Amino acid sequence: MSGVTGRRGHRLGGRNTKALALLAAAVIALVAACSGSSDQASGPASSSAPAPAGDAKHGNMFPECGGITDETMAQQTKINGLVNTAKTSVGCQWLLGGGILGPHFSFNWYRGSPIGRERKTEELSRTSVEDINIEGHDGFIAKNDDPQLGTSLCEIGIQFDDDFIEWSVNFTEKPFPDACDVAKELTRQSIVNSK
16 A cells, blocks of 8 residues: 555555554454354353363264255245255255345354353344254254244254254245244254264
């Protein structure tokens, strides 16, 4: 930016560039701290605090996308044209026609991450959060009610030792099947598909 002159003949760069660089570094550090694996909100006796990295006990192994195929997604959601737009070893996302507008569905597998922190986030942002047990595994179910659509978003997190999985089901227009019934069935199938 050196050599660029502002409105009143002030040179841009120098201190401003350094200040912007420091600000960017601070924002990156803040984002990294927020996405880290420590549970800042809970005390040392909290059950949601993560085990030390060397002592982490990993739970079940999940196949790609929790073992859920594109065909199963279409059957469960009653939506044709879903495209799996993000397929990694720890998560998948299905979008209508591959676009960001419209319904979206996702599976995520969090290894060595505390489910308690995720539940706290859900409690702050969803209409209701309750305990749930699926196939003998405990977790939470979070619902969000839309004034026009009713319960259109349902998320389920299930604990496996120091890991957890989460299914998110979000419909954007009627008609649609019960969002929580879909989330429960996808979660059940993923648990059955795990080893």
